[in-house]
Amino acid sequence: MSGKTLFDKIWDKHVVTTIPDGPEVFYIDIHYIHEVTSPQAFEGLRKRGIPVFNTKQVVATADHNVPTENQHLPIQNDLSRKQVDQLISNCAEFGVELYGLNHPYQGIVHVIGPELGITRPGMTMVCGDSHTSTHGAFGCIAFGIGTSEVEQVLATQCLLQNKPMRMRINIDGDLKKGVHSKDIILYCIAKLTAGGGTGYFIEFAGSAITSLSMEARMTICNMSIEMGARGGLIAPDETTFNYVNGKKFAPKGTEFDAAVAEWKELYSDAEAVFDAEYTYDAADIAPMITYGTNPGMGIKINENVPSASDIDDVKERESFNKALEYMGLESGQKLLGKAINYVFVGSCTNARIEDFRIVAEVVKGRQKAANVKAYIVPGSKQVEKQIYAEGIDKVLEAAGFEIRQPGCSACLAMNDDKVPAGEYCVSTSNRNFEGRQGPGARTLLASPATAAATAINGYLTDVRELI
Amino acid sequence: MEKFQSLISTAVPVSVENIDTDQIIPARFLKATTRDGFGENLFRDWRYNGDNTPKDFVLNDAKYSGKILVAGKNFGCGSSREHAAWAIHDYGFKVVVSSFFADIFKNNALNNGLLPITVSAMFLQKMFNAIEADPKSEIKVDLENQFIQITASGESENFEINAYKKVCMINGFDNIDYLLSIKDKIKEYEQKRVLA
Numbered sequence A: 001m002s003g004k005t006l007f008d009k010i011w012d013k014h015v016v017t018t019i020p021d022g023p024e025v026f027y028i029d030i031h032y033i034h035e036v037t038s039p040q041a042f043e044g045l046r047k048r049g050i051p052v053f054n055t056k057q058v059v060a061t062a063d064h065n066v067p068t069e070n071q072h073l074p075i076q077n078d079l080s081r082k083q084v085d086q087l088i089s090n091c092a093e094f095g096v097e098l099y100g101l102n103h104p105y106q107g108i109v110h111v112i113g114p115e116l117g118i119t120r121p122g123m124t125m126v127c128g129d130s131h132t133s134t135h136g137a138f139g140c141i142a143f144g145i146g147t148s149e150v151e152q153v154l155a156t157q158c159l160l161q162n163k164p165m166r167m168r169i170n171i172d173g174d175l176k177k178g179v180h181s182k183d184i185i186l187y188c189i190a191k192l193t194a195g196g197g198t199g200y201f202i203e204f205a206g207s208a209i210t211s212l213s214m215e216a217r218m219t220i221c222n223m224s225i226e227m228g229a230r231g232g233l234i235a236p237d238e239t240t241f242n243y244v245n246g247k248k249f250a251p252k253g254t255e256f257d258a259a260v261a262e263w264k265e266l267y268s269d270a271e272a273v274f275d276a277e278y279t280y281d282a283a284d285i286a287p288m289i290t291y292g293t294n295p296g297m298g299i300k301i302n303e304n305v306p307s308a309s310d311i312d313d314v315k316e317r318e319s320f321n322k323a324l325e326y327m328g329l330e331s332g333q334k335l336l337g338k339a340i341n342y343v344f345v346g347s348c349t350n351a352r353i354e355d356f357r358i359v360a361e362v363v364k365g366r367q368k369a370a371n372v373k374a375y376i377v378p379g380s381k382q383v384e385k386q387i388y389a390e391g392i393d394k395v396l397e398a399a400g401f402e403i404r405q406p407g408c409s410a411c412l413a414m415n416d417d418k419v420p421a422g423e424y425c426v427s428t429s430n431r432n433f434e435g436r437q438g439p440g441a442r443t444l445l446a447s448p449a450t451a452a453a454t455a456i457n458g459y460l461t462d463v464r465e466l467i
Numbered sequence B: 001m002e003k004f005q006s007l008i009s010t011a012v013p014v015s016v017e018n019i020d021t022d023q024i025i026p027a028r029f030l031k032a033t034t035r036d037g038f039g040e041n042l043f044r045d046w047r048y049n050g051d052n053t054p055k056d057f058v059l060n061d062a063k064y065s066g067k068i069l070v071a072g073k074n075f076g077c078g079s080s081r082e083h084a085a086w087a088i089h090d091y092g093f094k095v096v097v098s099s100f101f102a103d104i105f106k107n108n109a110l111n112n113g114l115l116p117i118t119v120s121a122m123f124l125q126k127m128f129n130a131i132e133a134d135p136k137s138e139i140k141v142d143l144e145n146q147f148i149q150i151t152a153s154g155e156s157e158n159f160e161i162n163a164y165k166k167v168c169m170i171n172g173f174d175n176i177d178y179l180l181s182i183k184d185k186i187k188e189y190e191q192k193r194v195l196a
């Protein structure tokens, strides 16, 4: 008998039934929703005249569209306000718990689920947002869905799914100083390309992964989707159990102990076979930066932009040149030292408390460069509170930074936090697509440490020079 | 959902790889609370300059028209926004052809009566060549028999589609109708899990 992968163990438990020659009916434990991808789904329920199947398994927040200043005032933008209001009335009408604006639990959906203890090992969870993969860090099957599927889950707590293939990526050894989990995942995506994980669910394993905090693991699973994978996951261990323990909605006392006993079964058996497997050496990973318009276009920060002439495939070369043209960069160009006027620390990739601790460590006793406009945006109300409780706000303010209020912000620029056309932004978010941070904006993805170092110098900086 | 059986149409080529859903429909147009009208902003920033003047892009080129969108590999990657499938469908496309689709986009398209067809890289190139040589080239899509053909040359290729999805597309069925029909089974599963 061959063993089971972690993914298979969770998946198999959640199959309600299989349609002959078709997909499986897959049960969803937790469904997160937000204002942008849910209105049409609620409208669908209304048209069909049906209720939400299990209101207790749905949690809502407002994050994508919300301003990050003056959240106590009515939202200025009409369409955004309408969308947020629609969420409020939909949740009220259908009986769904909403952690909306000004609620102490509000924040980016993928930040609040884990910190409230709603996300726990062994669960299946979905959200109308591709970075639902974040929750996989707890040993969950978590993935993004479209609005029709949001409606399916609201209506039936189930989805029709075909089982994806399994991939494992092992990162062994110790990370070097100045290298963070964001660099691990950017490194993996650069190796495997933006489409390299399509059709797979990826388990991350190896000593460099197990030594990471939960926050750092979430960063990795968050961006597993950027290789095209449905999601990523990491086997739960003591680090996971300790993180969940004591969280608001986590089981307590003997219930918690019983849960841990079950969670300890969640690992890939030694004989488990993966459809694809890769192994990388942590020591080879350096601070990473992207230079192009998909997250696979990444290099070590001290390397030069690749040369178009090294790409044999004509179509690929065309796409590469188109990306460089958009980015205003040249083949073979050195990136270190490039003037940068915008820095964004935020998003569901890197807006947890640990990320702001890393930023504070780099900027402590230094001053932000005058040319830099920085958006520093906590991932949630609770992260924001912790920033103030730990005095990180003082360190940042002394260095000339201003802390905004929680939301997705410049990650997708649906609110006012935008990067102007043609400007470069070193961003801790997850996507460097054309226009992602505003029409014409040029995004360079990096770790919070690299973003902080760049904000201090006003040009792209190797954080290892500052620590 | 709209039914889809077969189609003969000219096609619009966007020969770019890794087209992400942020390009198909930028985030700033996601503020609507209904499914309609997204076609107007399909490929917005590739179609128009900041001042709304048209750019040099196939959708602005009268030479090209039709119900089939032909695109480079890894189409629809990035954000899970279903608005991307709505925008393509709302614009008037019924079929998208590429040599590789991102998973979520493929599902979203199928859930909205927009047929994603994966062809080999070679066949994709043949399609681009045929359309480039003659923008009036017609493409035939037959879902029942699962093939796609460049009418002029007669060259064709079979494509794969999940049997269940095929039935849904041909009949215009939707997943929710199916799931609601097995509601008791779902409840039974929930019961068993609580007891376990």
Ligand code: SF4
Pocket: A063, A064, A108, A109, A110, A129, A131, A346, A347, A348, A349, A407, A408, A411, A412, A429, A430
């Ligand atoms: S922070 Fe960005 S990636 Fe994360 S949920 Fe918000 S918009 Fe999506």
